[in-house]
Amino acid sequence: MSLAVTLTRAQQGVSAPQVVVEVHLSGGLPSTSIVGLPEAAVREARDRVRVAIQNTAFEYPNRRVTVNLAPAELPKDGGRFDLAIALGILAAASQIPRERLDDCEFLGELALSGELRPVPGILPALLRARARGRRVVVPRANAAEAALLGPADILLAGSLAEVCAWLRGTAELSAPANSELDDPPYTGPDMRDVRGQWQARRALEIAAAGGHHLLLMGPPGTGKTMLAERLPGIMPPMTESDALESCALRSLNGDTVDPALWRRRPFRAPHHTASGVALVGGGSLPRPGEISLAHNGVLFLDELPEFSRHVLEVLREPLESGEIVISRAARQCSFPAQFQLVAAMNPCPCGYAGDTRETCRCTPDQILRYRSRISGPLMDRIDMRVDVPRVPLSDLTSPPGKGDDDTTTVRARVVRAREKALLRAGQPNADLSVVNLERDCALPPAERHWFEKALEQLGCSARAYHRILRVSRTIADLEGGSGCVEKSHLAEALMYRRG
Template sequence: MVARVVTVAFDGVEARRVDVEVQLVGQDQQTVFTIVGLPDKAVAESRERVRGAFAGIGLALPARRIIANLAPADLPKEGSHFDLPIALALMAAMGVIAPDALDGWAAIGELGLDGQIARVGGALPAAVAADAMGLGLICPEATGPEAAWAGGARILAPRSLIALVNHFKGTQVLRAPEPGPLASGKAVPDLREVKGQEGAKRALEIAAAGGHNLLFIGPPGSGKSMMAQRLPGLLPPLTSQELLETSMVWSVAGLIERGALTRDRPFRSPHHSASMAALTGGGLRAKPGEASLAHNGVLFLDELPEYSAQALDSLRAPLETGEIAVARANAHIRYPARFQLVAAMNPCRCGMGGAGRGACGKAPRCQRDYQNRVSGPMFDRIDLTVETPPVTAADMTLPPPPEGTAEARARVTAARAQQEERVRAAGLDPAQGLNARASGDTLDRFATPDEAGRMLLMRAGEAGGLTARGWTRTLRLARTIADLDGCTGVLRRHIAEALIYRRSTVGAEADFSRRQAHRSDAPEIREAETDQAPFLYS
């Protein structure tokens, strides 16, 4: 007789069905336990954990040849979560559990040698997949509250193998677990704590309103990291769809504790020594990287030029597509990675740049060489580049600014509501609700500037070598500035301010924007330009 139990194999954040088939063949002097179906090392070791778990609950494996087949056989199987379904199928084949008791259930879980069921990653996507197949899910007790978030899925979360056997025999009843807590409103530092840097704060607000990528350039101690850490406080909480997407990634990575989910947007800040695999995902089991863990949130890269060129350039594709493909010899896995990039760097290796007290004695060559460690295509994907000048003693003695995170968040929320309503009213793709994601017809309909703005943008493109990507991103940025300004159309002053934030590797584009901004009659544009870095125009 062949006993069958359903489980899953993880392909990125998707859980694909796997049928565990166990058969006892012939009689032998000793037990021979074989697992087939393209298992990895962890799955192959399941036979020893199952043997130990059976001994822990007083069961002995029969002196027969045991064959466990994981179908489909050409799908790679990775992870220790195959322990429980193999053990259940073997129990059914041995007659310990009635074979029909497992009908309608999928199972995941790692077994301890004492028969306890240990937590494994991926309970949430496994529960979602089981529900889609019309099945319930048996998972470890520690991950039951996490799996319970999968809507109406039936969940059993036993602590041990013996508790599960007793449940199926009717001598013990396992209650369905309740979903874990849903947290929101995590305390974040206030913008009022940042002294000076009003121009950088303006750029931070624009980035939050439109979901744009942002780069701070300035000497040490000028507040770059402080402002980046305050960005999550300006962002709205995750929507229900975003919460599910983000939690699925964190579940596969095994980072959800006690089933607790949060509506706070992720904020990931990897060290600059992080490898390409750490940023984009990979390794033996192709786990999600920092970029995927920041999905629907913020990825902060401090000391940007100190990252390896390979690691930085690996982010270029996901910044455009919103996903990461991890290609291996036997698998091709995709993880979502639609994050907002915020980066910070010093103007040169010594940190001080080429002006003011403590200026670098090797300027401007030191600045140029240091900034060239970041590739031009990577810079082209950054929408706002802002200088944070040194904070003076006079700045430190100033009273706290009148506006902080709460006031800025109110404006960001209003601007985002405008964007979503605009796309909804036009019947367009909701995925393009944020200005940073607008493209094609959405961009043409809502970000086309007036005649004066169009002429300014054309001259900037001709003078500064504005790329096609730079052109599109400038329009997106101008649309966000107009939303914060409460304007239905994109005007010349919005284009001018957007061009100020764009960075060209040769400086011509920024220089043209600076000159045009000074010619503008709008005082707010002249003020915006005044706050920008002089070395960007050199």
């Protein structure tokens, strides 16, 4: 029989759909054709595969070779199909057995010498293959990413010859090393380095415990960036599934995944000149943007009003839905974007409005135009707004005080509060549905009346009402006690909302 079938996977966001490679040998003039909506890099595979087979001491069939990549409507790009195409040709020519091809998938780009080169975005393909219960053969250069899934059902190869020897049963392929994947001790920036700023520290702890969005406003040099950089260290560790999802997005972006730090929360800080495509992702072959690379972590936007208004507006939908859908003429990709937004800004163009030492040189109209660069709908989606004033020199020169807890201590409180939320509703407080919010934030009549009057005076929207309740629920979890939302928790949440 001159027909052989091998399995591989395409790169389409985090879905990594399966591709069936069908190879048929027929009579006629010797030629090779690849069909199934291949892009230029895939069409060029016929030359790479032919030379690689010849340099691996196999005979390239002197017949008409037709390679079909199914499904035909799925666009296919890159060199990740080379190995599967080569094995299909050799199997159709009866140079290797077909029996071990059925339950295995193959990924890898071939060099002309027959060596296997790494392919980007391999982790989503490994996750999907594992869900289907299939073994996967990948290039040895992708071993670091493959190690995140453990040695089960993943085989490493360095060349086409090694894979053929394994299929013939004359050699074995190695499995990824069983790396130490536990969360190592935290060694990043420490909260103890922050002097003073007790209110900002408190807001940062609440934001970490509940997953709330945060805006820091203050003059230059007061520690806004310093505080934001310490947020990932006090956030709860990611679960294995969340960590693998974040690593898969970095893999799609071509970033190297360090197995020792795979459970660290991502921290992305794009420059204010970044475009909308840089934030949400895009390209002819859609790749994740900064908001997806910050999935399960922190997206820090420093100098928030300096960003283009159009760029900031693209954040509105992902902040609500937790995902971004990128549509192009030939394909559509969906990337997760469940990030925590932390923004920093000055109070005015010169930066010194309300400062105790420097005199502001801005007119009221200049300050109004500066702050109006951030739209009302976007500001309404930010749960907490905190002033970060100038710190007295005496606080900077004095040793850490009683309230200056280090990252480990603060993180322990955050983890306890997050565990309460997960036990109660199965999700962080920032993601509570309206039904769960009404159940978990039930207020006595007197407190509800007081809360309604406060909301009317502040002119809060329905979205703001729910967000204030979610923040107060997090404050109650941090305080412990009876576990009920009290007036003091509501008052503190209102203070952060008012800014």
